[in-house]
Amino acid sequence: MKKVKVGIIGFGTVGTGVVTCLMENGALIKSRTNIDLILHKIADIDIERNRGINIDRSLLTKDANALINEVDIVVELVGGTTFAKDIVLKALSAGKSVVTANKALLANHGNEIFAAAEKYHADIYYEASVAGGIPIIKTIREGLAANNFDKIYGILNGTCNYILTQMSYNNHSFEDALKKAQDLGYAESDPSLDIDGYDTAHKAAILASLAFGDWINLSSVYVEGIRNISLDDIVYAKELGYSIKLLGIAKKVGNDIQVRVHPAMIPNGATMASINDVYNGIYIEGKPIGGTLFYGRGAGMAATSSAVVADIIDVARNLNSSSSLRLPAFTSQKHYDKFTQMADILSRYYIKINVTDEPGVIAKISTILGEENISISSMLQKEVSEIFKPVPIVIVTHSTFEKNMISALSRIQKLSIVHEKINLIRIEDI
Amino acid sequence: MKKVKVGIIGFGTVGTGVVTCLMENGALIKSRTNIDLILHKIADIDIERNRGINIDRSLLTKDANALINEVDIVVELVGGTTFAKDIVLKALSAGKSVVTANKALLANHGNEIFAAAEKYHADIYYEASVAGGIPIIKTIREGLAANNFDKIYGILNGTCNYILTQMSYNNHSFEDALKKAQDLGYAESDPSLDIDGYDTAHKAAILASLAFGDWINLSSVYVEGIRNISLDDIVYAKELGYSIKLLGIAKKVGNDIQVRVHPAMIPNGATMASINDVYNGIYIEGKPIGGTLFYGRGAGMAATSSAVVADIIDVARNLNSSSSLRLPAFTSQKHYDKFTQMADILSRYYIKINVTDEPGVIAKISTILGEENISISSMLQKEVSEIFKPVPIVIVTHSTFEKNMISALSRIQKLSIVHEKINLIRIEDI
Numbered sequence: 001m002k003k004v005k006v007g008i009i010g011f012g013t014v015g016t017g018v019v020t021c022l023m024e025n026g027a028l029i030k031s032r033t034n035i036d037l038i039l040h041k042i043a044d045i046d047i048e049r050n051r052g053i054n055i056d057r058s059l060l061t062k063d064a065n066a067l068i069n070e071v072d073i074v075v076e077l078v079g080g081t082t083f084a085k086d087i088v089l090k091a092l093s094a095g096k097s098v099v100t101a102n103k104a105l106l107a108n109h110g111n112e113i114f115a116a117a118e119k120y121h122a123d124i125y126y127e128a129s130v131a132g133g134i135p136i137i138k139t140i141r142e143g144l145a146a147n148n149f150d151k152i153y154g155i156l157n158g159t160c161n162y163i164l165t166q167m168s169y170n171n172h173s174f175e176d177a178l179k180k181a182q183d184l185g186y187a188e189s190d191p192s193l194d195i196d197g198y199d200t201a202h203k204a205a206i207l208a209s210l211a212f213g214d215w216i217n218l219s220s221v222y223v224e225g226i227r228n229i230s231l232d233d234i235v236y237a238k239e240l241g242y243s244i245k246l247l248g249i250a251k252k253v254g255n256d257i258q259v260r261v262h263p264a265m266i267p268n269g270a271t272m273a274s275i276n277d278v279y280n281g282i283y284i285e286g287k288p289i290g291g292t293l294f295y296g297r298g299a300g301m302a303a304t305s306s307a308v309v310a311d312i313i314d315v316a317r318n319l320n321s322s323s324s325l326r327l328p329a330f331t332s333q334k335h336y337d338k339f340t341q342m343a344d345i346l347s348r349y350y351i352k353i354n355v356t357d358e359p360g361v362i363a364k365i366s367t368i369l370g371e372e373n374i375s376i377s378s379m380l381q382k383e384v385s386e387i388f389k390p391v392p393i394v395i396v397t398h399s400t401f402e403k404n405m406i407s408a409l410s411r412i413q414k415l416s417i418v419h420e421k422i423n424l425i426r427i428e429d430i
Numbered sequence: 431m432k433k434v435k436v437g438i439i440g441f442g443t444v445g446t447g448v449v450t451c452l453m454e455n456g457a458l459i460k461s462r463t464n465i466d467l468i469l470h471k472i473a474d475i476d477i478e479r480n481r482g483i484n485i486d487r488s489l490l491t492k493d494a495n496a497l498i499n500e501v502d503i504v505v506e507l508v509g510g511t512t513f514a515k516d517i518v519l520k521a522l523s524a525g526k527s528v529v530t531a532n533k534a535l536l537a538n539h540g541n542e543i544f545a546a547a548e549k550y551h552a553d554i555y556y557e558a559s560v561a562g563g564i565p566i567i568k569t570i571r572e573g574l575a576a577n578n579f580d581k582i583y584g585i586l587n588g589t590c591n592y593i594l595t596q597m598s599y600n601n602h603s604f605e606d607a608l609k610k611a612q613d614l615g616y617a618e619s620d621p622s623l624d625i626d627g628y629d630t631a632h633k634a635a636i637l638a639s640l641a642f643g644d645w646i647n648l649s650s651v652y653v654e655g656i657r658n659i660s661l662d663d664i665v666y667a668k669e670l671g672y673s674i675k676l677l678g679i680a681k682k683v684g685n686d687i688q689v690r691v692h693p694a695m696i697p698n699g700a701t702m703a704s705i706n707d708v709y710n711g712i713y714i715e716g717k718p719i720g721g722t723l724f725y726g727r728g729a730g731m732a733a734t735s736s737a738v739v740a741d742i743i744d745v746a747r748n749l750n751s752s753s754s755l756r757l758p759a760f761t762s763q764k765h766y767d768k769f770t771q772m773a774d775i776l777s778r779y780y781i782k783i784n785v786t787d788e789p790g791v792i793a794k795i796s797t798i799l800g801e802e803n804i805s806i807s808s809m810l811q812k813e814v815s816e817i818f819k820p821v822p823i824v825i826v827t828h829s830t831f832e833k834n835m836i837s838a839l840s841r842i843q844k845l846s847i848v849h850e851k852i853n854l855i856r857i858e859d860i
Contacts, residue, residue: 021718025578031763032575032643127573133719135573142572143557143565145462146739148455213462271725274701288451289563289736292726295701302718309576323753333461 003036004316007067009087010077011044011060014101014128016051017305018075018312023053029309035316043067068094073315075308076100081108092116092124097324099311101128101304107202110215114329123318124329125311130203131156131280133303134296135310140210140284141327147286148335149211152250153266153430156203158278158298159187159194160226160246164263165276167234168243174229186278196225197246197261204248207282208259211250213333216259222342224262228423233352236380236394237265237425240350243273247428257336258345263425265350270430283430343403348377348427351397351405353412354390354419361417365393372408374400390419396427433466434746437497439517440507441474441490444531444558446481447735448505448742453483459739465746473497498524503745505738506530511538522546522554527754529741531558531734537632540645544759553748554759555741560633561586561710563733564726565740570640570714571757577716578765579641583696583860584678586633588708588728589617589624590656594674594693595706597664604659616708626655627676627691634678637712638689641680643763646689652772654692658853663782666810666824667695667855670780673703674855687766688775693855695780700860713860773833778807778857781827781835783842784820784849791847795823802838804830820849826857 006022008015022029022039030036039059047060061067064087068074074091076098078084084105091098093116100106106113106129117124127137131154140149155161159181166177178195181187193199201223209216226246237244242265250259266273271293275281280298285291297303318324355361362381369376380394397405409422436452438445452459452469460466469489477490491497494517498504504521506528508514514535521528523546530536536543536559547554557567561584570579585591589611596607608625611617623629631653639646656676667674672695680689696703701723705711710728715721727733748754785791792809799806810824827835839852 017718021576024717025576028578028763028765029576031765032761034758034761133722135569138568138573139565142744143568143740144736145743146451146455146459146736148458271701271704274704286736287454288447288732290727290733292563292724294722294724296722297720303720306574306576306716306719310573313575314572317756318753321751321753321756323748323751323756326747326751326753326756328464331462331464333458335458335461 001034001036002320003038004073004319005038005040005071006073006075006312007041007043007071008039008075008077009043009064009067010079011042011051012077013301014304014308015042015044015077016053017301018077018308019055020053021305021309029313033313033317035320037312037316040071041067065090068096071096072319073097073099073312075312076102077308081105085109088113088124089116092120092122095120095122097123097315097319099125099308099315101126101308103129103202103206107205107218110209110330114215117329118325121324123315123324125315127311128304128307130206131282132296132298132300133306134280134282134294134298135307136207136282136294137210139294140207144284144286144289147289149284149286150252151285152207152211152282153272153428154204154207154248154282155245155272155275155280156248156298157194157200157246158280159191160200161276161280162186162278163195164226164229164244164246167229167231168238171231173231174227195227197223200246200248200261204250204259204261207248208250208257209330212252212257213331213335215330215332220259220339222260222262226263229263230423232392233423233425236352237350239380240378240396241268242266242427243268244425245272249428252336253340255337256340258340260342264428265425266428266430272430343401343406345402346399347402348399348429349397349405350425350427351395351409352423353393353395355393356417356419357391358417362393364415364417365395365412368408368411369397372404374404374408431464431466432750433468434503434749435468435470435501436503436505436742437470437501438472438505438507439494439497440509441472441481442507443731444734444738445472445474445507446483447731448507448738449485450483451735451739459743463743463747465750467742467746470501471497495520498526501526502749503742504528505742506532507738511535515539518543518554519546522550522552525550525552527553527745527749529555529738529745531556531738533559533632533636537635537648540639540760544645547759548755551754553745553754555745557741558734558737560636561712562726562728562730563736564710564712564724564728565737566637566712566724567640569724570637574714574716574719577719579714579716580682581715582637582641582680583702583713583858584634584637585675585702585705585711586678586728587624587630587676588710589621590630590676591706591710592616592708593625594656594659594676597659597661598668598673601661603661604657625657627653630676630678630691634680634689634691637678638680638687639760642682642687643761643765645760645762650689650769652690652692656693659693660853662822663853663855666782667780669810670808670826671698672696672857673698675702677858679858682766683770685767686770688770690772694858695855696858696860702860773831773836775832776829777832778829778859779827779835780855780857781825781839782853783823783825785823786847786849787821788847792823794845794847795825795842798838798841799827802834804834804838
């Protein structure tokens with residue numbers, strides 16, 4: 001039986017999960033694969049802290065560089081893009097295969113890393129970088145490899161999905177829902193990476209890259225987070241038959257693509273709308289597959305460890321059959337013409353405008369929309385009991401270009417009857 | 431660039447889909463894989479019929495045996511278990527890799543076929559045998575390979591799901607819904623393979639085999655179809671907060687397993703309950719992954735072709751890197767002790783009893799249930815306006831052994847107040 005030595009660099013939450021999984025399911029995996037995965041060493045700057053698992057302390061080392069030379073597979077779980085990048089490149093250049101969960105590293109330095117993998121004929125697998133336990137990277141690269149992809153919609157950030165679920169089902173304000181997420185450990189004390197959409201953007205860029213065959217630069221991805229979603233918006237959306245989700249969207253329209261991250265209203269009947277709490281979900285449309293959906297836990301020690309260990313098994317199978325790079329880390333192919341700028345996307349929109357309740361308000365707003373060629377699909381205006389309080393008008397439009405919408409909003413915003421910033425949410429009819 | 435010659439045997443619906451996919455996405459696949467898949471020949475007994483696609487007629491042959499010798503990959507799309515078995519074994523023994531969509535062949539002769547693949551060092555891939563476009567076999571064997579599987583629930587037959595959806599949403603009777611499915615081509619004129627659960631059983635056996643590491647004989651699978659589900663049952667289930675689905679169930683309880691196919695009531699809140707019409711869905715629970723779900727089209731030319739061509743790509747990658755059997759067709763490992771007999775499963779139950787509306791009825795029934803140690807969770811009795819008409823009593827039980835339930839039902843059935851056969855539906859709290 002082939003023995004494969006595995007070294008883990010980074011003994012934090014995910015590292016602890018991976019070690020636990022290898023310990024608990026090691027015998028099962030061995031009998032499934034006829035490969036003996038040997039946990040050779042674990043490197044971390046802190047080798048004293050108790051991780052709550054019973055582990056032979058002689059496996060722990062502070063010397064990541066030495067570890068690289070002793071093993072067959074290097075598992076990078078350090079995070080960040082500096083030291084992580086160093087060790088990944090060092091491992092590859094030593095001909096060692098690499099498994100990583102590091103989305104930021106790949107989104108920022110994918111091309112350089114994949115080139116190194118190719119040059120030194122070593123594998124780099126990265127299933128855990130997107131959607132934790134859902135094997136979506138394998139699915140796009142292998143399971144659906146026969147397809148021409150049209151659309152990918154992903155709920156890719158558990159923190160945001162938790163916050164939006166709390167707002168929607170428990171009527172929490174954004175601030176209260178965020179606080180709750182932080183108390184439960186779902187959100188960081190500085191939550192901006194999650195709630196401002198950057199984490200989702202990293203993941204959306206990776207999925208879009210795999211689908212459209214070109215390693216997409218983060219700067220090409222439009223990013224908007226969920227800070228501006230108010231409980232009002234959630235309530236109005238519900239009334240209109242929609243749920244609000246933070247989506248990573250990769251679409252091909254004609255032969256151009258768009259990759260964007262923003263809150264979106266999706267029909268309540270769509271299965272994606274039922275993916276709540278910290279769960280992730282990804283809906284894919286392609287030819288010939290049609291529509292297909294995958295959901296599961298997107299983060300956390302356990303789910304992420306499933307993805308990392310699956311990658312270790314895949315790489316070990318390659319080592320066992322001398323077929324590293326059987327599946328190249330990334331095959332550049334570019335199956336599209338150009339990126340569609342946000343101004344040029346077509347979308348339906350929800351807008352919420354707080355106005356002074358006086359005669360002619362709706363006429364003024366609808367005149368501007370009409371002049372910008374924007375057609376109204378439905379409108380909602382609630383009675384407000386307190387006199388002098390601004391009244392929210394909610395408008396849902398038919399499909400229009402974003403530039404027309406932006407132009408209209410900038411004109412409406414300047415009307416003296418309009419109070420507060422107008423809120424816009426794009427509608428995706430999944 | 432590596433050239434790989436593909437031969438297709440069986441030019442029916444799925445074959446037509448595969449040829450279409452290779453024609454439409456061939457260039458895309460070539461650029462993705464750096465492998466040139468060449469459609470070398472298509473064998474069928476009928477090479478005259480117009481399949482509605484534009485194909486070079488010189489590719490068509492009646493000689494499947496000659497085709498085998500000329501290609502690298504044999505795609506078996508004949509169906510059935512006689513001629514299909516012959517050609518699969520012939521191809522493998524000639525060292526040719528095989529892709530098949532044939533669930534009946536695998537469920538009945540898996541061990542023999544896998545042994546031949548191993549002996550002649552050739553691949554056999556079979557993604558399309560279960561759940562059409564959903565890459566569930568790859569997911570269980572690779573994407574979730576690190577997991578210890580606890581539960582698999584599958585909606586695996588589109589025909590049944592369509593019928594149950596029609597009953598549930600359009601209040602059709604079973605007969606009307608079946609007729610509608612037949613009119614739309616979703617059901618065969620002899621629909622028993624689908625509606626009596628055998629198709630689901632084939633697929634459940636394959637999924638259970640992969641999850642639990644032992645090629646499971648069909649005779650070990652309990653099979654019950656949907657013929658006895660009435661519109662009444664659907665309506666009562668809805669009232670109780672459940673949907674009725676035909677499920678393929680593979681469960682590990684303790685170290686024993688159960689593989690069964692039967693209609694089941696699942697909570698309306700479960701995402702599985704929202705998988706309707708001809709769609710398939712599979713929910714998997716394991717450690718460390720937790721719960722995860724996959725849904726998509728389970729049948730049809732297009733979705734199935736996605737799975738077949740993905741397998742062709744996988745096999746071609748193996749040929750390209752000289753790594754056939756990198757992933758063995760099946761690794762026997764047997765990770766369980768024994769099969770739990772149906773009499774010994776624990777379940778909650780829904781029972782519907784049509785009784786004469788007279789004093790003491792409920793006392794009689796509940797006494798028997800009590801004597802069999804079955805505890806009632808809820809009960810529903812509707813007023814019926816017409817005098818003398820039997821009244822349905824619906825009872826939902828707490829968890830109990832199936833043998834106790836069977837014994838109680840046989841006693842209740844004999845009561846003079848009971849009309850018609852009592853209907854029992856198991857409840858799965860997914």
